[in-house]
Amino acid sequence: MIKFNRVFKVYEKNIKALDDINIEIAKGEFVFLAGPSGAGKSTILKLLYREEIPTMGTIFIDNKEITHLNEHKMALYRRSMGFVFQDFKLLFDRTVFENIALPLVITGISEAYTKRRVAEMIEKKGLKGKEKLNPWQLSCGEKQRVAIARAVITSPPVILADEPTGNLDEESAWELMKWFLELSGKGTTIIFATHNRNIMEKYGKRIIRLKEGKVVEV
Amino acid sequence: MRWLKEVFLNFKRSGFMSMISIGTITITIATLGGYFIFNESIAYFETKVENKVEITAFLNEGGEALSTETLINEIKLMPETAEVLYFSKDAAYAEFTKDEESKQVIDSLGENPLPASIVVKLKTYTQKGVEDMAKNLRAKPQVEEVQYGAKEVENLINIINVIKIITFVTGLIFIIASVLVVSNVINLTVYARRQDIYIMQLVGATRSFIRMPFILEGVIHGFLGGLAGWGVVYLITNIMLTQIKKETGIDLSGFYIVGANYFVTKFLLAALGAGTALGFIGSIFSQGNPPK
Incomplete structure (x- = not known):
C-alpha cells in the first residue's frame, strides 16, 4: 500500500507544489492522478520515485518510509518500480x-x-x-x-506513468491503455497522471483530483 | 564488457576531448620518461667523471726516497683516501714520451725535467673533500705543487643539477596538469551524458554502476597516454643516439638504459603503470557525481 501522510512540498521562492496531501493507494489498484498543469500530479510521482523529498510529511510504501533512503537504498528501491513518461526518457x-x-x-x-x-x-x-x-x-x-x-x-509491483499518452495519437494511446489495464489485471499497482478526460472517464477507475497542490477529490 | 562498451561509446561521442586527455598524459609521461633517462644517464656519467677526479701532488726535486714513502703511508692512512699511486721521475718520463714529438722535446733538454708525483683518489667525491686533501698535501714539505680539476667538475655538476631541477619541476607540473585535464574531461563527459545518467538512475542504477565506466575511461586514457608517451621517448632517444653517433662517433647503444631489454620491458611497464595511475587518479578526482 502507498500512503501519503500530511505531505507538503514547497519549492524555492515559497512556491507551494503540494499542500497537505493525504492519500492511500491500495496494492494492485489503478489510480488516475488528474488535474490541470501545475496541480501537483508530477510532484506526487517525483516524490514516489524519490527524485524529490517532501518539505514536510511522510510517504510509506508497504509500511516502509521512503523519504530517508540513502543513495544505494534509493537505487534498489527504484528497481521495484517501472516508469513511463510523456517524453519516453529513452537512451x-x-x-x-x-x-x-x-x-x-x-x-x-x-x-x-x-x-x-x-x-x-x-x-x-x-x-x-x-x-x-x-x-x-x-x-x-x-x-x-x-x-x-x-x-x-x-515485472515491478508498481508502475508510475506521467502523462504517457501526451505525445501519442489516439490509436497509440488506446493501445497503451490496453497494456496498462492488462498489467493492472495481473495485480500491478498503477498510478497514472493525466489530464485526458476521455481516458479517465472510459475506464471508471479511481481518480485523485488535484488543484493547486491540494487534493480536491479522492 | 558492458563498461568497455560504455567507454567505447564515450570515445565515439567525445573523441576530441578524449584525445586531449590522452595527449596530456602522453606529454606527462614523455617528460617524466625524459627526466628519468636524463637523470640515469647523468648519474652514470657523473660517476665516470667523479672517478676521474684525482689530486696530483708533484714532489720536490731530490726528495729522499724514505720521506716519499713516509708521505705515501701518511696519505694512505687518511680516512678519505681510496687509492694512492706513486709515479717516479722515470715513470713520468715514460708516460710523457709515449708521444714521439714530446720525447724529442724532453730529450733535447739533456736531462729529465719531470718531477716525481703522487696521485690521490678519494673514496667519496665532494669539492670540500678535494680541497681539504689538496690543502693537506700542500702542507707537506715533500710537496712542491698540487693540482686538481675539481672546480670544472663542480661547475658541470651544478649545471646538470639545474637541468635536473627544471626537468623535475616540469614533470611535476605536467603530472598536476594531466590529473586536472583527465578529471575535467570526465566531468565534461558526465555533464554531456547527464540525461542518460538520470535515466539510468531512474531505473535503479547504483552509483558504482554509473561511475565505473568513467573510471575505466580515465584508466584507458592513462594507459594509451602512457603507451604514446613511451613511444615519444623511444623515438626521441633513438634519434638522439643516431645523431650523437653521427656527430661524435660515440656509440651509446650499449648503455643499459637505452638498450632494448631495458627500454621495451622495464621502462615500457613503468610508463604504462604511471600513465594508468594518472588516468585513474584523474577519474577519481573528477566530480563523476551524476545529478541527483
Whole structure:
C-alpha cells in the first residue's frame, strides 16, 4: 500500500507544489492522478520515485518510509518500480534492445536470461525487427512501446506513468491503455497522471483530483 | 564488457576531448620518461667523471726516497683516501714520451725535467673533500705543487643539477596538469551524458554502476597516454643516439638504459603503470557525481 501522510512540498521562492496531501493507494489498484498543469500530479510521482523529498510529511510504501533512503537504498528501491513518461526518457544512442534490457543489465542478471526476456518483450509489444534501431528512428508510438517494455521487463509491483499518452495519437494511446489495464489485471499497482478526460472517464477507475497542490477529490 | 562498451561509446561521442586527455598524459609521461633517462644517464656519467677526479701532488726535486714513502703511508692512512699511486721521475718520463714529438722535446733538454708525483683518489667525491686533501698535501714539505680539476667538475655538476631541477619541476607540473585535464574531461563527459545518467538512475542504477565506466575511461586514457608517451621517448632517444653517433662517433647503444631489454620491458611497464595511475587518479578526482 502507498500512503501519503500530511505531505507538503514547497519549492524555492515559497512556491507551494503540494499542500497537505493525504492519500492511500491500495496494492494492485489503478489510480488516475488528474488535474490541470501545475496541480501537483508530477510532484506526487517525483516524490514516489524519490527524485524529490517532501518539505514536510511522510510517504510509506508497504509500511516502509521512503523519504530517508540513502543513495544505494534509493537505487534498489527504484528497481521495484517501472516508469513511463510523456517524453519516453529513452537512451537515444542505444538500440531498442539495449533500452529495454537496461533494468535487467543494472541488476546484473545473466546475459542469456536478458536476451530471452527482451526478445519476449519485443515480440509482445510489436517491436520485432526494430531491435537494432535507435529510438530516434522510431515513431512516437513505438518509442512509448519501448518505454513500457522497459518499465515492465522486471515485472515491478508498481508502475508510475506521467502523462504517457501526451505525445501519442489516439490509436497509440488506446493501445497503451490496453497494456496498462492488462498489467493492472495481473495485480500491478498503477498510478497514472493525466489530464485526458476521455481516458479517465472510459475506464471508471479511481481518480485523485488535484488543484493547486491540494487534493480536491479522492 | 558492458563498461568497455560504455567507454567505447564515450570515445565515439567525445573523441576530441578524449584525445586531449590522452595527449596530456602522453606529454606527462614523455617528460617524466625524459627526466628519468636524463637523470640515469647523468648519474652514470657523473660517476665516470667523479672517478676521474684525482689530486696530483708533484714532489720536490731530490726528495729522499724514505720521506716519499713516509708521505705515501701518511696519505694512505687518511680516512678519505681510496687509492694512492706513486709515479717516479722515470715513470713520468715514460708516460710523457709515449708521444714521439714530446720525447724529442724532453730529450733535447739533456736531462729529465719531470718531477716525481703522487696521485690521490678519494673514496667519496665532494669539492670540500678535494680541497681539504689538496690543502693537506700542500702542507707537506715533500710537496712542491698540487693540482686538481675539481672546480670544472663542480661547475658541470651544478649545471646538470639545474637541468635536473627544471626537468623535475616540469614533470611535476605536467603530472598536476594531466590529473586536472583527465578529471575535467570526465566531468565534461558526465555533464554531456547527464540525461542518460538520470535515466539510468531512474531505473535503479547504483552509483558504482554509473561511475565505473568513467573510471575505466580515465584508466584507458592513462594507459594509451602512457603507451604514446613511451613511444615519444623511444623515438626521441633513438634519434638522439643516431645523431650523437653521427656527430661524435660515440656509440651509446650499449648503455643499459637505452638498450632494448631495458627500454621495451622495464621502462615500457613503468610508463604504462604511471600513465594508468594518472588516468585513474584523474577519474577519481573528477566530480563523476551524476545529478541527483
